[in-house]
Amino acid sequence: MQPTGELRGDAVHVGGDARQRFYDSRGYGRPLSGNEIALSRVEAAHLLFRGDLSGVAIDGDDGPTLGFERFFVDSAAATDRFAVRYLVYADLRDRGFYLSPTRDGWPGGDADVGDAVDLVVYERGSTPDTGDVLYPVRIVGERESLPAADVAGQTLAVVDEESDITYFAATTPDIEGSTAYDPPSELTGVLLDDRVMVWNAPEALYVRGFYGQPLTGRAADIEGALQLSLVEAASLAARGSLSLSRSIGDAGSDPAADAIRARGRAVEGDRFDRRLSVYERLRDRAAVPKTGFKFGADFRTYLDVETVEELPHSEHLVRVVDPDHAFAPRELSLDVRLAGGVRKEMVFAMAGTDGVDWLSVGRLTP
Structure with a gap:
């Protein structure tokens, strides 16, 4: 007999042997007193889907007990972006990871990640107790906008209109050349x-x-x-x-x-000044920027040029954007796919009056 949860506020409480069954062995929820745990709606929905919970009681003993379908619809109505968050959570669980919602009071809630991060994925072999975060995951729908300025260090999970998920790693690139x-x-x-x-x-x-x-x-x-x-x-x-x-x-x-x-x-x-600023900083780093027009970018870069007769392959595609630029996920996917297809790293240079900030985005397979 599988246990039944009870919705209290925005968390699902489960008693009995829930701590050993769900938290200690598989990293679901957060422990409360005794063996009771609290699950986020996403976690509870996943356990319902797997048949590990028999239902979730709504409004105490006098309310209905919901199965997966009704609980999913109720949660989608009550919680912002529930459907896309559930899809990513379930996909990462199916890949064998332990993960937690990032919210105060929850496992992962005190991880050193940005406010926009939805989930933290732990290193394989780690649990919420050890807190070794592998991927801080930010979930984005295909039609949402994504500010370029605050995504470095995050893993982007983009959910398209057919519910497929594409993962991207957003990092700060190290562009240092040796062209003398x-x-x-x-x-x-x-x-x-x-x-x-x-x-x-x-x-x-x-x-x-x-x-x-x-x-x-x-x-x-x-x-x-x-x-x-x-x-x-x-x-x-x-x-x-x-x-x-x-x-x-x-x-x-x-x-x-x-x-x-x-x-x-x-x-x-004004775009000329931004491109010039990026060009000069690349030259200052002993890299050689050349036009990236054929690749739909502003520049392609060569890190080590001794002579054009023995020119290596260029390493990066650089697109110059303003500091307030917001990506459309489709646009981002196109840039990254093109760069990967020609074996280059896709770099975005956010150029403003205060200098240039750098962002690298590449496909990721968790």
Whole structure:
């Protein structure tokens, strides 16, 4: 005979040998006095589904006793996002994990995780008593928005409209390169509509520093012509390496760095400043950022460039967003899937006036 629980407030109380049967042996609920335990609605629903509880009494002895179906519907009406939280809880239980809701007074409730985390999953072999958290899980429906600024360190469980679950690990990336190249200090270029042309660029600027793209062709009789993107040119000008001999359009007598930055804002708006900020920080970390247009990103990165003739595969795709950016889960899944398909790490750079914060998101199989 399986025990019956009683709903008191938002917790289901179970007596008898519940502590030994559910908490000590399988990590369900939290212990109360004696052998009684309290289960969250999600935990109680899972035990009902498995047949380990015979029912849940509502409103004391005079109320009805609900089976899984009615208790699930009642809980969905009473509790925010109950259905998606149950789906993730049940999936992780089926994978063999012990886990707990993160709420004050519950196992896991005092774990060092953010307020938005729904569940904590313990390391295999751990219980709520030991508290070794493996995954702090944040549950997101397919149509919800997800702020980029507060997800680092969390495991994202995205539930789609067909109740399938996709897991993502959100971390802070370690982007540190070893590209040793200092650009020369006397480059001269011409500012065109949306790029800068350097006519007598030293070969090492491209071959060793991987700046720009040579202007070349099968029958070319011109050597040393290098096309720089506005981001590359603005960075070189800000470092004192590039001046302008001429500008196509109204640049006046502005210094090169100001003129190029103004042109970037004219063709791209405020987004240019954010991309430039990220570009410069990547260069400061001895990484080489190049356009990520072919991959739908702002940059791809190379950590160790000795020469373009022996160029390694790029390691990251970087998309620049503003600090208040909120992901649509579908958009996030698309970015991560594309990056994984080309064997790169997907990185989001949240660039604002206070600097750049970094976020890496990748698929996870618990």
